Amino acid sequence: MGLHRARRLARPMGMASSLDEWLVERSAEVRPSGADRALRRLSTSANHNRLWLVAGTLMLLAGNRPVRRAGARGLLAVALASGTANGVAKPLFPRRRPPDESVPFVRRLVKPPVSSSFPSGHSASAAAFTAGVALEYPPAAAVVAPVAVAVAYSRVHIGVHWPSDVVAGAALGVGLAWATHRWWAVRADEPAMLGPAEYVDPVPAGRGLLLVVNPSSGSGAGARFAAELIGLLPEATVLELDPERDLVADLERGIAAGGITALGVSGGDGTVSYVAGVAVRHGLPLAVFPGGTLNHFARDAGVEDPVRTVAALNAGEVVLADTARVDLDGGEHRDFVNTASLGGYPDFVRIREQWERRLGKWPAAALAMIRVLLRARPVHAEVDGESNALWMLFVGNGRYHPAHQVPMSRPEMYRGTLDVRYLRADVPFSRTRLVWSTLTGTLEHSPTYVRREVHRIAVRVSGPPVSLATDGEVDSRARDFVFRSNAAALPLFRAAEDGPVLS
Structure with missing residues (x-):
């Protein structure tokens, strides 16, 4: 019966190609060895993404900063790939798995899976984790990649997937890992451009x-x-x-x-x-x-x-290097070298910094933003004479990157630039729009998000004084704020x- 029956069974729910059958036959002809048991164990270790969850968690707990970021992006890519492959693609593209007789008895699982064969969820997760790690820290990906390839091949070796299932799953995983670029930029570890x-x-x-x-x-x-x-x-x-x-x-x-x-x-x-x-x-x-x-x-x-x-x-x-300062109510002032902020941003920074060492900056920032937006009250203020209601306002010393996502790095700190970003609360459904645009990477198209590059900006708050945070320190309250850059002021x-x- 073997593969001839597999061809007949496959037709009602997705046909296995001749190339799939030929490749499975070639795999089945490989002589039994200790690799059979090893590949079966490796394949089952990746059930429910256990293998990648353990690897990613170890990277988060034990790695340096690039390794932690790689682990966080890898885990996020696995979540996307696994959810898409198993929750969306399999129901949409039903396909019979290869019959038990397609591989020798010693390779088979005691309880083979019964879901759709197409695409391979194991391959999608393996490729997604590897690609996500590679985006942040290629040396770690070089260690992970052979394991991921072995997991993907093991699904054919033990007879639970056609080769095309594995290829499609891997392509899906790589594509979704790469798509995380859209809303979680890869941090550039190069220092900022400074003066001569x-x-x-x-x-x-x-x-x-x-x-x-x-x-x-x-x-x-x-x-x-x-x-x-x-x-x-x-x-x-x-x-x-x-x-x-x-x-x-x-x-x-x-x-x-x-x-x-x-x-x-x-x-x-x-x-x-x-x-x-x-x-x-x-x-x-x-x-x-x-x-x-x-x-x-x-x-x-x-x-x-x-x-x-x-x-x-x-x-x-x-x-x-540039520094910046903010004058408060026309009297005292505060210097800052990184950022100053009003509204919910101080709470956002505090929560993000608590989580970013383990989760990575973007996941921590996304969760912090959602938490702050659910509790924040808008600040009514004039920004350079224009009336606004703001959830939070960010003023960066220098130019931050990316322009329309959560800031990840600072490529320049010399030309006297303030990177000003604020989230508007006077747009209908502003909280919902902000959360959606942050999670989908469409912040630049949202009317709730404003970004400017200026040398000076004035903010006048309507109502009682509000807290100002500079470089993580919340130690002042005022109503009038004038932010300005000190270009190339610091040797x-x-x-x-x-x-x-x-x-």
Whole structure:
């Protein structure tokens, strides 16, 4: 009976091609070996996506930043591929599976699947996970790919799929993994473009450097990092951050005492922004040592390696970077190096940062946005004289990418640009539209989303004062806000070969 019966059974619910039958025959002729049991076990280990769930979870828990992003995208691609293959494609394209007699008895499953043969859900998930990982971190995909290929082939080897089922499933998985690009951009790990390289007086061994250290940064690891850093800069004047004291006032006193030619900071983005503001005000170059948890500024500016930053101090190598400031109610001001925000955005950032280390930035951002939008109240304000109701407002120092998705990277931080984005609440069904457009990657077409690149922008809130967040710190309330860029105002110690600079 064998494959001749398979041809006859296949006709009512989708016909197996002659090529499918010929390939299954060739596979069945392979002599029995230990590979039969191994492939059967591998195939069953991928049931219900268990294999990929374990692999992705390990990447999220144990990997570095690119590996964690790869694991998150791989798991998301698996969810899309598995749902589409099993929930949509199989019911739409019913097809008989190969008969039991198509492969030797030793290869067969005790309980073979009874759903439609087309397409292979196992192959779709395997290809989706591999392609998703490859988008973020190709070296990890090189490890995963042979396993994925073995899983896909195993479905033919144990006689539960035709080869064309496997090919179609793999194509579906790769396509859906690639489609995640549309609403979750791949982060560029290259540093931002900064200004031309310049030279200042060298700071050998930290001589003339006033170094601020935050021992509580980096989830408690700041003290150990600071001790190692001080060992590299034995002649620096060290100022330990004290939550009970005014950091800016302490810095001003240290500079006024004389002998200070440069500032340094070891801490998170909030600490960096305070010290950067003082550096700009006094025209002093700044050395940044990433001692925080996420270190957005250090990563974007290409100064993540403290040893190379020390080398730049010794050589006096700097590049110019933008900073930004916001004036509050015409009086006090706040400097920032990453972002400032109003409305629900501070809560959005807080929730996203709690989740992004394990989920990746886009999934964390999408979940955070949904959670905030469900609870937020709109802020009524004039933006450069235009009346709006806003769910949240984002002002970035420099140009962020992508323009019409959740910002993932900062390709430029030199031309005096503020990247302004806000979500409008005065559009019918604005919350529903925002959630839908975020999840479908169509934010640029939504009337609820506005983006501008400007050098200055003024926001006047109607009603009581609202909270302002700068670089993750929520410490001010006001009604009038004027945001402006300080173009190329910050000389930043960085070795010239550490990242791109303008000539």
